[in-house]
Amino acid sequence: MPIHIVWDWNGTLKDDRADLLDAVNHTLERLQAAPIDLATYQAQHVLPIRRFYTRLVNRPLTDSEWAQAQVDFANFLRSRPPRLRTGAEQVLARVRCLGHSQSLLSLYPEDLLRGEVQRLGIAGFFDQIDGRRGSDGTKANVLADHLKTLPSHLRPHPVLLIGDTVDDGRAAQAVGAQAVLHSGGLEAAGRLHAAGLPVTETLDAAVDDGIRRLAARTVPASATPISPHPSAHRARRHR
Numbered sequence: 001m002p003i004h005i006v007w008d009w010n011g012t013l014k015d016d017r018a019d020l021l022d023a024v025n026h027t028l029e030r031l032q033a034a035p036i037d038l039a040t041y042q043a044q045h046v047l048p049i050r051r052f053y054t055r056l057v058n059r060p061l062t063d064s065e066w067a068q069a070q071v072d073f074a075n076f077l078r079s080r081p082p083r084l085r086t087g088a089e090q091v092l093a094r095v096r097c098l099g100h101s102q103s104l105l106s107l108y109p110e111d112l113l114r115g116e117v118q119r120l121g122i123a124g125f126f127d128q129i130d131g132r133r134g135s136d137g138t139k140a141n142v143l144a145d146h147l148k149t150l151p152s153h154l155r156p157h158p159v160l161l162i163g164d165t166v167d168d169g170r171a172a173q174a175v176g177a178q179a180v181l182h183s184g185g186l187e188a189a190g191r192l193h194a195a196g197l198p199v200t201e202t203l204d205a206a207v208d209d210g211i212r213r214l215a216a217r218t219v220p221a222s223a224t225p226i227s228p229h230p231s232a233h234r235a236r237r238h239r
Contacts, residue, residue: 011185
């Protein structure tokens with residue numbers, strides 16, 4: 001059964017947790033707020049990102065402050081070379097060999113996203129690449145739009161979203177897709193588990209777990225289990 005996998009970028013395929021923490025602290029410094037550590041980042045991370053900053057500075061940001069914060073954050077990240085998570089390219093190649101399609105969806109600004117994907121040489125794995133084009137928000141609406149604009153021959157396929165945040169999981173649930181989350185990203189594994197979402201430690205495991213879950217959805221409850229040993233069926237037929 002061919003499926004379509006929607007990959008998240010930051011914290012999932014891209015190994016940028018340290019860079020994002022540094023970018024947030026750079027932005028907080030410009031806002032005259034105290035820096036945070038990784039544990040605080042993972043515990044407080046929430047979408048929309050403006051709400052995340054409100055938590056960190058303990059006050060609402062003015063519109064002008066928020067506009068400047070977004071510029072400061074993006075400019076800082078442009079100075080850091082992008083890095084794929086270890087084994088990510090091999091996972092993308094394996095998914096393609098298995099006959100499944102793939103796309104990339106992120107709330108990262110689209111110009112940054114496309115530039116980094118091209119720079120890393122992995123654009124050819126994806127049928128579609130979408131980043132954030134409008135205002136700050138959550139993933140549910142942009143995921144729905146992303147799926148609607150996939151090539152027509154891919155739209156009937158069951159969808160697996162692989163990300164690293166509770167927001168990714170909720171977005172998948174909102175459109176009837178299956179989510180599996182990677183625990184090495186922007187939110188602590190405990191938060192992901194507490195939300196009742198499937199969590200794995202590697203991208204390979206996320207792919208395998210998601211494929212199993214989607215396959216289970218399509219098997220009728222009354223279906224006869226298939227023996228893992230086809231030779232046993234042949235033996236019974238020739239008795």
